[in-house]
Amino acid sequence: MTVSKSVGDLQAMCPHRLVLEHVTSRWGVLVLIELLERTYRFSELRRAIGAGGRGVSEKMLTQTLQTLERDGLVHRDAKAVIPPRVDYSLTDLGREAAEQVRGLAAWTHQRMDEVEKARRAYDEARAAS
DSSP states (O other), X not given: OOOSSSHHHHHHSOHHHHHHHHHTSHHHHHHHHHHHHOOEEHHHHHHXXXXXXXXXXXXXXXXXXXXHHHTTXXXXXXXXXXXXXXXXXXXXXXXXXXXHHHHHHHHHHHTHHHHHHHHHHHHHHHHHO
């Protein structure tokens, strides 16, 4: 997950803003909401996130999961079996964040008609000028 241009930029940001950026990133939102439902293996999570739209690449999902794990929101459970098995779930902190993100996602879904109406009005006003 590309968050900022350089390490210097990261250090200059307030820590809470950086976490907010991780939680509300394109794939972070979907990962958190999906993991609210249950524990997933990597490939299952990738399919679940990609359902109904453009899928996430393995690289982006890996980076997103690592970032959220580092922030203490996602738990990675690697089992020493053959073939290797890795499960992803939310920590208590992650569950709390995911509930907040899901609320925002629900709000956008409920208000989409109003957003589209505002966009049309804006575009019409711009076209008229």
